[in-house]
Amino acid sequence: DVKVTQSSRYLVKRTGEKVFLECVQDMDHENMFWYRQDPGLGLRLIYFSYDVKMKEKGDIPEGYSVSREKKERFSLILESASTNQTSMYLCASRRDRDGYTFGSGTRLTVV
Amino acid sequence: SQQGEEDPQALSIQEGENATMNCSYKTSINNLQWYRQNSGRGLVHLILIRSNEREKHSGRLRVTLDTSKKSSSLLITASRAADTASYFCATPRETRQLTFGSGTQLTVLP
Numbered sequence: 001d002v003k004v005t006q007s008s009r010y011l012v013k014r015t016g017e018k019v020f021l022e023c024v025q026d027m028d029h030e031n032m033f034w035y036r037q038d039p040g041l042g043l044r045l046i047y048f049s050y051d052v053k054m055k056e057k058g059d060i061p062e063g064y065s066v067s068r069e070k071k072e073r074f075s076l077i078l079e080s081a082s083t084n085q086t087s088m089y090l091c092a093s094r095r096d097r098d099g100y101t102f103g104s105g106t107r108l109t110v111v
Numbered sequence: 112s113q114q115g116e117e118d119p120q121a122l123s124i125q126e127g128e129n130a131t132m133n134c135s136y137k138t139s140i141n142n143l144q145w146y147r148q149n150s151g152r153g154l155v156h157l158i159l160i161r162s163n164e165r166e167k168h169s170g171r172l173r174v175t176l177d178t179s180k181k182s183s184s185l186l187i188t189a190s191r192a193a194d195t196a197s198y199f200c201a202t203p204r205e206t207r208q209l210t211f212g213s214g215t216q217l218t219v220l221p
Contacts, residue, residue, distance in 0.1 A: 099156035105151070
């Protein structure tokens, strides 16, 4: 089975810190995605990538950046964490035309 | 606004009963997907139905798609307590990434 691994289940960071959320998939998928999930707002797409070194903005990219130096790894970066970035972050990957495989999520709290 | 919207927002049933959730969407699609999310976890892909299919089965799951009404339904038969979760429909955009609905919270009471 395809596995998507997010490096942390829970994370607490201070306002202003630079935060790295790591995501690794083991099935050579071309496409990788970062979503955040908030009560009442559902899943919102932050960034996605169709290939190595390629990135595209999603619906809410402000305050975030991403890095995809290797096919299996897609990192989400919070340049200067703020309290409104407290959320559940979900990484996903897929091969074209298939369903997504999600990681277990990282619950980030910014204090 | 969301491409897919699930109905109802919350559903509570007894173990052994069937659970039906509905999804409506706005634009033409080439497939529709259903996902399950257990509390505090990631989403799990359940089933994908293509636009030229009307019905699809997977175990206790039955999905229908009506492209003329832009709607889909997910039926879980003989529900179990372990089916308690949130269920989301998702549709692909032109640029291939998925848009998720707001979800139905299903509670199956033992």
